[in-house]
Amino acid sequence: MPPRRAITGKSQEPRLRYAEELRLLRTEKGLTLRELADAVGWDSSVFSRLENGHTLGSPEIAEALDRYYGTRGLLLTLWELAMGDPTQFKEQYRRYMILESEAVSLWHFGVSTVHGLLQTAEYAREVLAIGGADGDELDRQIEARTGRRQLLEGREAPAFRALLAEAALRTPLLDPGAWTRQLQHLLEVSERSSVTIQVLPQHVGLYGLVSTDVMFLRLPDGRTVAYTENALRGELVEECASVERLHRAYDSMRDAALNPAQSRKFILRMLEETPCDPST
CATH class of the missing domain: 1.10.260.40 (lambda repressor-like DNA-binding domains)
Incomplete structure (x- = not known):
C-alpha cells in the first residue's frame, strides 16, 4: 500500500x-x-x-x-x-461568490458592461486590465471569471435574467473581432432555456439604477439577496427592505426594456454595425 x-x-x-x-x-x-x-x-x-x-x-x-x-x-x-473556488476572488466578493453558486435563480442589471457570467475571455481580459490587473494576476482573474460561466451550463443551471443597458452594447472592445465574438456569444447564450437577455434602450430616459450594477440571488431557503457594484467597490445587501427597494427599481426597468425577441434583434443590429476586423 x-x-x-x-x-x-x-x-x-x-x-x-x-x-x-x-x-x-x-x-x-x-x-x-x-x-x-x-x-x-x-x-x-x-x-x-x-x-x-x-x-x-x-x-x-x-x-x-x-x-x-x-x-x-x-x-x-x-x-x-x-x-469553482471562491478564494480566487478578492475578499469582498467571496461571500457573494458562495451565494451565487448556491442560487436557484439570478437577475442582473448591467449599466455599462456585460456581466461576468456572459463574458468571453477576450472581453474579461480587457475589463480586468482596465481595473489594473496584469501578468499572472490578470491570467488568474480571467480564468476565475470565465470558469464561473459553468454555473449557467447543464440541465441543473439556475434561471438567469440579464438586463443590459444599451450603453453596454454600444461600448465595444478595442479589438473589433473580439467585440464581434462577444456579441455572438450573447446571442448563443440567449438561446438557452434558462437564460433571458433583455436590453434597456437609451430612449427610456433615466431609471432607478442609473449608476449601479446589481445582481439578485434567490437562495434555496427562499431569501433574496442583492449585490451592488460600482467602479470603487461592491456590497452584499441582505436587509429585506433594502433588497425590496432595489427589486422595485429593477422591475420598473425590466418593464421598460425590450422583450427577449426584440433584444435579440437589437444585438443582431449591433453585430451588423460592428466594424470589420482588419486582420481578417
Whole structure:
C-alpha cells in the first residue's frame, strides 16, 4: 500500500492543492518538466505555471495528465474544484461568490458592461486590465471569471435574467473581432432555456439604477439577496427592505426594456454595425 500523503494547509485551498498534486505526481515519476512535456504534448512552460499555481490550464490538460499518470479522473476533479473556488476572488466578493453558486435563480442589471457570467475571455481580459490587473494576476482573474460561466451550463443551471443597458452594447472592445465574438456569444447564450437577455434602450430616459450594477440571488431557503457594484467597490445587501427597494427599481426597468425577441434583434443590429476586423 502506498504511503499516505500528509494533510497540509493547502488542502483547504483547491488551487494550491491542484498545483501540489501535479508536482508530487511528476517528481514521484522522476520526470523533469521537459520530459513531461515531451510525453504529454504541451510546452514545458505550461506545466511550470501549473505547478507554481500561476494558472489552472484547461480541462483538456487535466484529462491528458489523468491518462498519463493513471489517476482516473482525480486531476480533472481537482481542476473543477479549483475553478469553482471562491478564494480566487478578492475578499469582498467571496461571500457573494458562495451565494451565487448556491442560487436557484439570478437577475442582473448591467449599466455599462456585460456581466461576468456572459463574458468571453477576450472581453474579461480587457475589463480586468482596465481595473489594473496584469501578468499572472490578470491570467488568474480571467480564468476565475470565465470558469464561473459553468454555473449557467447543464440541465441543473439556475434561471438567469440579464438586463443590459444599451450603453453596454454600444461600448465595444478595442479589438473589433473580439467585440464581434462577444456579441455572438450573447446571442448563443440567449438561446438557452434558462437564460433571458433583455436590453434597456437609451430612449427610456433615466431609471432607478442609473449608476449601479446589481445582481439578485434567490437562495434555496427562499431569501433574496442583492449585490451592488460600482467602479470603487461592491456590497452584499441582505436587509429585506433594502433588497425590496432595489427589486422595485429593477422591475420598473425590466418593464421598460425590450422583450427577449426584440433584444435579440437589437444585438443582431449591433453585430451588423460592428466594424470589420482588419486582420481578417
